[in-house]
Amino acid sequence: MQTILISFILLPFIAGGVAFLLPKGAQILRAALVLLAAIADFLIAVFLFNQEAIITLPWAGCGMDFSLRLNHFSAFIILAAAFFSLLIVIYSLKFFKEQTKANQFYMYLLVSLSLVNGAVLANNLILLLFFWEGLLITLFGMIAMGGKSAFKTATKAFIIIGVSDLCLMAGIALTGFLAGTLVISEINLPLGSLSSLAFMLLVIGAVSKAGSMPFHSWIPDAATDAPLPFMAILPASLEKLLGIYFLARICLEMFKLNPDSWLSILLMIIGALTIFLAVMMALVQKNYKKLLSYHAISQVGYMILGIGTALPIGIAGGLFHMLNHALYKSCLFLTAGAVEKQTGTTDLEKLGGLSKKMPLTFMAFTVAALSISGVPPFNGFFSKEMVYHAARERGEWFYIIAVAGAFLTAASFLKLGHAVFLGKSRPEHKEVKEAPLTMLVPMGILALVCIGFGIFNYLPLNNFIYPILGAGFNVKSFAGVSGDWTLIAITCAVLSVALIHHFIWVKRSGSALTAADHIHHAPVLAVFYNWAGKKYFDPYDLGLKLINGITFFFWRIDRGIDWVYSFFIAGGAGVCSKVIRRMHAGYYVIYASWALLGAVIVMYLVFK
Amino acid sequence: MLSLFILIPLLLLFILNLPVKFIRQGAFGLVGLLLSVQILAALLHSLFPWSAFPEILGSFFIFSLAVDNLTLVMLLTIGTVALVSLIVAASTIGQERLRFYFVNLLLICVIGMNAIVLVRDIFSLYVFIEIVSVSSFILIALERNKSAIEGTFKYLMLSAMATVFILSGIACFLLAAGDLSFVSIHSAFYDPAASFILKVAASLFLCGLFIKAGVAPFHGWVMDAYLASPASVSVLLAGVATKISGVYVLLRLFGSVFIVNAPLQNIILFAGAFSIVLGALAALTQDDLKRMLAYSSISQIGYIILALGCATPLAFAGAVFHFFNHAIFKSLLFVNAAALEKRFGSTDMNKLAGQGYKMPVTGITSLMGVLSTAGIPPLSGFWSKLIIILALFSSGRFVYAGIALLASVLTLAYFLVFQRRIFFCKSELQEPALENPGKISRALGFSEISLAIITVVTGAVFVFMPGNWIMPLKGIFW
Secondary structure, eight states: OHHHHHHHHHHHHHHHHHHHHOTTOOOOHHHHHHHHHHHHHHHHHHHTTTTEEEEEEEETTTTTEEEEEEOOOHHHHHHHHHHHHHHHHHHHHHHHHHHHHHHHHHHHHHHHHHHHHHHHHHHHHHHHHHHHHHHHHHHHHHTTTTTTHHHHHHHHHHHHHHHHHHHHHHHHHHHHHHHHOGGGGGOOOOHHHHHHHHHHHHHHHHHHHHHHOOSOTTTHHHHHHSSSHHHIIIIIIIIIHHHHHHHIIIIIIOOOOOTTTTTEEEEEEHHHHHHHHHHHHHHTTHHHHHHHHHHHHHHHHHHHHHHOOOOOOHHHHHHHHHHHHHHHHHHHHHHHHHHHHHSSSOBBGGOOOOOSSSSSHHHHHHHHHHHHOTTTTHHHHHHHHHHHHHHHHHHHHHHHHHHHHHHHHHHHHHHHHHHSSSSOOOGGGOOOOOOOHHHHHHHHHHHHHHHHHHHHHHHHHHIHHHHHTTTTOOOOSSSSSSSSSSHHHHHHHHHHHHHHHHHHHHHHHHSTTTHHHHHHHHHHHHHHHHHTTTTTTTHHHHHHHHHHHHHHHHHHHHHHHHHHHIIHHHHHHHHHHHHHHHOOOOOHHHHHHHHHHHHHHHHHHHHO | THHHHHHHHHHEEEEEOOHHHHHHTTTHHHHHHHHHHHHHHHTGGGGGGTTTTTTTTGSSSSOOOOHHHHHHHHHHHHHHHHHHHHHHHHOOOOHHHHHHHHHHHHHHHHHHHHHHBBBBHHHHHHHHHHHHHHHHHHHGGGGHHHHHHHHHHHHHHHHHHHHHHHHHHHHHHHHHSSBBBHHHHHHHOOOGHHHHHHHHHHHHHHHHHHHHHTTTTTTTTTHHHHHHHHHHHHIIIIIIIHIIIIIIIIHHHIIISSSHHHHHHHHHHHEEEEHHHHHHHHHHHHBBBHHHHHHHHHHHHHHHHHHHOOOOOHHHHHHHHHHHHHHHHHHHHHHHHHHHHHHHSSSSSHHTTTTTTGHHHHHHHHHHHHHHHHHHSSSSHHHHHHHHHHHHHHHHHHHHHHHHHHHHHHHHHHHHHHHHTSSOOOOOSSSEEEEEEEEOHHHHHHHHHHHHHHHHEEETTTHHHHIIIIHHHTOOOO
């Protein structure tokens, strides 16, 4: 029973390695192997759901044991990860044109799954760090698969995540020092001065893995550079699951975050800013995948805001939103992949009227878009309502920002759907057909689950979310349509306004694509958008510029030192040498007079 | 018994000049044998019962001869460098007549130097200094061309000044002490009544010996004399002749005979540091290899003078050790210069630039000499400079220690420029037209390699040296 936990790590890892090493011709065998591994992982996760298990093996010593712990929370995350991996594997069967890329992708995907499983199950901070850092390698590899420009993006992602992982490492060291143990389930620290620092460092690691601001800037770049299934698997689902899972464990288990703490306010501010700024950027994007990637950042804000409220309903909402987000955002990315595969582009200016050519894709997109916009009764609506509820209890401003984010989300998805699937069909897309079955099935399943988790929201809430919060939390039931009717009314009103706004501006500007341009070109915002376009707000670019500046500064100092050596000292020596050389003119009279003068000086000094 | 160091060469000098043809033809071999015996005698000094036999010369003259470790080191150095000079002469001097002159003059020079290090009275010292000087004059002018005569003339003029200083000094000592042996002069320094005249005598001696040693600003003759002389004579002059008649006498007199007062000591220190810096700076922009080596020689003598001014037993030990090392590596570099001159017909570095790669043995041995001069561990020059700088530090003269350290950088600078220009790059230009084409002889290569080996081995076995050679030196000085 206990040893089966290791299979979560070993099974995908070995399957990935074998799939990679299989000879070139064995495509069907490889596909079958990868599929079987994903199915097996999923089945084990289902089988082990709702069970408890701990396994501890000796590893590095000094308190660093190979310790895995399966409880309700980790079993839930593992189940979700296995589910999404299985769907992406099915989706990828037909996605890649080049077989060598597919090989690499399967290997990276399964190894990532193994590492995520390891990080989720790890009950030891060092073991967690081991798996966590391993993900950095597969992340780099997956982005770098995209080609030449992707390599730069991969480096960017590597550096950003590397820096935040460094913070995580420092946080783990500090936590281990303060708590006196590295076993996660034994850590229980009050938030003091030093432990607040540890908390913050760990949170930086967690939220940057989830893709929150200001550690987000690689995601939009990767959206256009990396292969699409990567976006659907890592930034959209697995990394969110892992990052938010760890954030929740930090806030719930390792430290007791209470609503009075300033750290709670800090988390909420991070969440609110992420929601608003990322969705503002999403609104003006002209690329399918880029727009989605900004939403992938923005939605993290709701999760962080929800968990940051430190209220049970907020935490439940944040976790539920994490699950919902993974569902609809994967689905959206998969539709983007289908559109890209069938039409060859994701540029919104070249797309239009695809609803007749790809009706099933359009249906999946519609469901997912309604979910992300928070339209009742889709799943995104319920989780957002829970977050709104908690945010409003903590402060009106957080609530207003969250609702404004919802408005902008709805507006940008109206624009996106309208531009891609409705409107006039393009002449060059006459031959476009519906996506292949292996790509439609995952999209369809995800869309159905979105609807199902919306209408029957008590199922995921009761089975997955509430047990995590334990008996100590007193949660108002949001199962079924219930709760605060004012909030629901406001949400419905905001969504209606978004719809009306969209149609008014479509009419005024002439096309769906430009429906949000008045916001883009609004007097003050235009300047900020311009700056954002020039990457003035990208912490990575700012960091690079800062480092360049520092480097330049030190380079000047170095030149100065070099000047002292090569011009001042060497030149000075050269000048002295030439003067001395000229003094030695070769006349013995001069030499003799020097000697006499020397003798006189000696006499003078002796008898002075 | 010790007088054999003087009498045997003297006897050989007579034999060589007998009108017998085969003796003349074998002159180089005979002198070489003699010098080898001298090296052996100095090395195996403990086997010789020096005092068991009566001194032959001592019964005729008032010479008082004595041997101590300082003398032994000097005898060893004289033998080695003179032998190298002889080998170089054998393969560079062509004319039979000049070869014979050279052997005789070398022998006279060796007699003088041996006597300088053995005698223990100040007048005999002066006489032998003059013997060395006179033989040097003729050796420099051996080829009788214009530049040789010019170099000799400058040396002659400044030596004359030195003679005036030294003779006046001797007169003063005679006045004050009544006797010229080291012992009585030393005891005269304890007499307060004679202090003024002794100060005059000591400072006169200092000036005279500075000229002989070529310490700045008394160094005017050094460059032209070294440059103008034939290759073998440069080796002899730079390696031992001027060092024995100048530096050794300074070490002996100011280290163990005179009692040096503070102003004099400061003058010596300053002159040493000044020589180091001036020599090194001047060497930076020289075009002629031998002239550069001459400036380098001035700079290296500065270290010995600096140690003399420091006036602690450790500093003296370092000075003597540096004396020996300098004789070896400076001879090595002059032999290299001789090899280059023989191969390419010039010592002008502009003409030699980029040609040295054709002479790998010379290049490598030159590198050893260069690194040793600059004081790169673990070569011999490093240890002696280290002892000198340590002695300066431990006596609290930090500024001088700093100058001595930094001047090593300058030394390395000019030598690496030389090494790179000549040996470490290839010139596209054709080899310059050779005046006396021909490969360097095996003997030249042998002496290069031997000297390089001595430099390396002295550095490598340094740990065994202090107990046997260096520390006993401390006992000689006060």
